[in-house]
Amino acid sequence: MSGRKPGFGRQLADLHRWNGWIVLILTITGLLLAWDDVRGWLEGHFRNPLKQVHIILGVLSGVLILLYIPLMKRHLKQIRQRPKQKGNLSFVMVLLVGWLLSGIVLWQIRQFPPEWANGALIVHDLLTYFGVPYIIYHSVTRLRWMKKPERRAIRTSDDSPVQAEVEAGIAAHSSIPREEPTPWINRRQFLKWSLGAALTVAVAPSFFRWLATSTGGSYSDLPGGMKEVTDATNKMLPNPIPLPDSVSVIGGGAQGHFRVYTVTPLPKFESSTWSFTINGLVDKPMTWNWEQFLALARKVQVSDFHCVTGWSVYKNTWEGIPLSALLQQAGVKSTAKNVKFYSGDGVYTDTLTLEQANMDDIMVAVLHDGKPIHRDYGGPARLIVPKMYAYKSVKWLNGIELIDEEHIGYWEKRGYDNDAWVET
Incomplete structure (x- = not known):
């Protein structure tokens, strides 16, 4: 072994890869911890170990941020002419730092006032609602099969096979290249838009419900968001007469x-x-x-x-x-x-x-x-x-x-x- 340090590009690639895996597992463990439908299944002897795994991975995510900081200046210089990459980097850093800081407050909840914990939970949830769909979209749309160039035969509905063959022959022997019609949407755009729409449909209902409840609203008229006890459903009669x-x-x-x-x-x-x-x-x-x-x-x-x-x-x-x-x-x-x-x-x-x-x-x-x-x-x-x-x-x-x-x-x-x- 030469003992040489890996190059700048290799360092960035390694950090990106490790961060991707950590965020993936953090997402899975976090959603399982918060998912009501699986909560009862986890409550046995699984929830606390799962929570500890989530915390450890969160700490490791913080370590990766610290390792990236010395490389950030050079990285930003490298992509200064690429606004999309700069925007993506900024958004991801906001996500990671926000998750880390709010996660620390929730992890060490007893060291902070309850108001801090309440705010941290809202921030953690909000970043998850925006961050997880974005990361899924970002990852899927950059898969290798999504980047293959389009290879289509362009043919209008009025073209006959003979006409198409003649036009192809003329174009092959002509010094003026044939201008083919450009499709209004290609496969990659269609898949990206479809994925974005699917994620929106999946996330929007739960997000708006969370938004209503986390900001003090509710789906009932009672303070605290409690459901109304109605005579039709209440089997505990008489109702207590309040003082x-x-x-x-x-x-x-x-x-x-x-x-x-x-x-x-x-x-x-x-x-x-x-x-x-x-x-x-x-x-x-x-x-x-x-x-x-x-x-x-x-x-x-x-x-x-x-x-x-x-x-x-x-x-x-x-x-x-x-x-x-x-x-x-x-x-x-x-x-x-x-x-x-x-x-x-x-x-x-x-x-x-x-x-x-x-x-x-x-x-x-x-x-x-x-x-x-x-x-x-x-x-x-x-x-x-x-x-x-x-x-x-x-x-x-x-x-x-x-x-x-x-x-x-x-x-x-x-x-x-x-x-x-x-x-x-």
Whole structure:
């Protein structure tokens, strides 16, 4: 081996190739992590390793950017007369740097204020909606088979085979070349336009839905984008009658938009069969039906709601039964150390320490902004733990057990921290 460094062109080619592979795998892993239809399939033991792969590749993408920076000046000089290449380079650099910076905030979410994470998630999504279709288009239209020159026999509908043969002979022996009609579109243009149209049709509906929800809009009239609980679909009757403060929505209405994540099929509830239970290490195990549960004394609070994936909804008005009041009513034995929560889907569980469970702002909520909580967002009753990330705020809550041992919750088994405090 000569030990010589690879030439400038070879360095650029290597960086381009490695960046292409990394962006491809980042795209696949990122879409799988965000795709609701495969979310349940991944939630077993696949999601966290997939997330780690996505993070590692993101870091490697940053390394490639650092390796490219010393070559950038020479590269720009080389393509200064090629505006299309300069435009492509600029757009790709914006994509890569934007993905990298927003990804770092989402990766180290606990080191940044929730507002930063919310903004980073919007930026990351926005760049993905524009960047992935562009990269697909850019890659496909530069494949070798797309660059082959056109080889067509041009013939009008009025030409007969004999006439075409005569004209071809005349042209062959004439000093004046025959001017053939130029087609208004060639194969490469047709394929490029078709690909662009297909990508637009595929991406546009989801993009506009994302745009509406991420900017605070929704497909319902309720703040936070929650679906309206209607009498036609609500099987949890009667509806809870909101307290005066909750009716007036003392927080001014939720700001942001809830994203629906679920690891199991959405359960169905009816007031005739629904019940709420407290048992375990308590003096008086208790069970309430829906009407009895609604008769319990409730309170109203305004708090922010933060998901560990990066999004937040601010100034939610929650109304419900304080968890501490439920524990006091059941009577907690001295041997109890932790509070275990059960979801109505029969799968999801989580825990808080007894000290945490007695914090003033933890409640079992039945109303959000003065309205019943839709099933898709954890209703009819869900736990609210404002100072912790939302995986502690168990949806469809219908059971509490006091225990004297540690319990590893659903997400904690899959790599999430048991310490879920939000950094503010």
